[in-house]
Amino acid sequence: MLGGGATGGQTLDQPGFSRLVPGWTNYSTAFNATHAAGVDAEFATVGTPYAPAIDVRPLEYSAVVIWFNSGGHELSFDNFIFQVHFWSSIERFALNPRQGDLHVGSYNAPTGGSTTVPDAITRGGRPAYLLRFSLTNDSIALTQCQAAVVGLVAQAKTVQAGEFYVPTAPFAGPSDVQGGNIVPFGWGYVITQGGLTIYSGQLATELKVEALGSPPSLSIARIGEQIELCWPGAAGCYTVESTDDLGTAARWEFILDLPIVVDGSNRLRIPAGDGLRFFRLQREPQSVPVR
Numbered sequence: 001m002l003g004g005g006a007t008g009g010q011t012l013d014q015p016g017f018s019r020l021v022p023g024w025t026n027y028s029t030a031f032n033a034t035h036a037a038g039v040d041a042e043f044a045t046v047g048t049p050y051a052p053a054i055d056v057r058p059l060e061y062s063a064v065v066i067w068f069n070s071g072g073h074e075l076s077f078d079n080f081i082f083q084v085h086f087w088s089s090i091e092r093f094a095l096n097p098r099q100g101d102l103h104v105g106s107y108n109a110p111t112g113g114s115t116t117v118p119d120a121i122t123r124g125g126r127p128a129y130l131l132r133f134s135l136t137n138d139s140i141a142l143t144q145c146q147a148a149v150v151g152l153v154a155q156a157k158t159v160q161a162g163e164f165y166v167p168t169a170p171f172a173g174p175s176d177v178q179g180g181n182i183v184p185f186g187w188g189y190v191i192t193q194g195g196l197t198i199y200s201g202q203l204a205t206e207l208k209v210e211a212l213g214s215p216p217s218l219s220i221a222r223i224g225e226q227i228e229l230c231w232p233g234a235a236g237c238y239t240v241e242s243t244d245d246l247g248t249a250a251r252w253e254f255i256l257d258l259p260i261v262v263d264g265s266n267r268l269r270i271p272a273g274d275g276l277r278f279f280r281l282q283r284e285p286q287s288v289p290v291r
Helices: 090-093 187-192
Strands: 001-007 030-032 045-051 056-066 080-087 103-107 126-135 148-154 165-166 176-178 204-209 218-223 226-231 238-243 260-262 267-271 277-283
Touching: 001 056, 030 045, 030 176, 056 080, 056 148, 056 267, 080 126, 090 148, 165 238, 187 260, 187 277, 226 238, 226 277
Parallel strands: 001 277
Antiparallel strands: 030 165, 045 148, 045 176, 056 126, 056 165, 056 204, 080 103, 080 148, 218 226, 226 267, 238 277, 260 267
């Protein structure tokens, strides 16, 4: 026997991501996100791989930044133009970390947060500012299961402006990425040699989005001595799980057989077996492919 299909995994009513902890002081590592003044100047970009579970429209991007300058100058946010970049894939980010191929939004000043009152003072005594950038006036859409990259750039207007760093958040998870000509061994090394970033973790960033679609559905049918499972072909970041118990002792297990695509749908047939079985679609954990 078989039970009805369900969709699980990523929270779909809030399908963006958030690694922000307001007032957190324990930042210990951070990554340069500054493009220095000058055409051939040093630059670094930080980005977060993001494959939405459903089609979405980005609404707001936020990041914690920490300023550094070794020349004795004072911090002035007026010395920077901030940019939020979107790349269509990890490969596009690796090819050109200077410029997002999907969208670039430029801001003379953040649209939210504060540039005068720090969100926190780090253990090292540096002010950490939480900056927010509205994306509601931009025409951006991200497609279900497609691994885009969203990142921050602080474009310095003068050589005395200093540098902004985005610190790592207190969360473990798939590594974010950094690209630029100041990354150790070259930014290509970050992508190709398994480093991803030189830190295995996530940056203190957030992306709020609006859902444009619905979660994929799973259909189940008994065909002779087999069970046929079908779900949309575009939902490539979902896999099928099964269990024979929906109680507190339920143990969902991945079905390792690979589906075939027929008329735009993933189709998978497995032996029916005996007893009651339940099936669901589960969002795969996000990861960064190593090339």
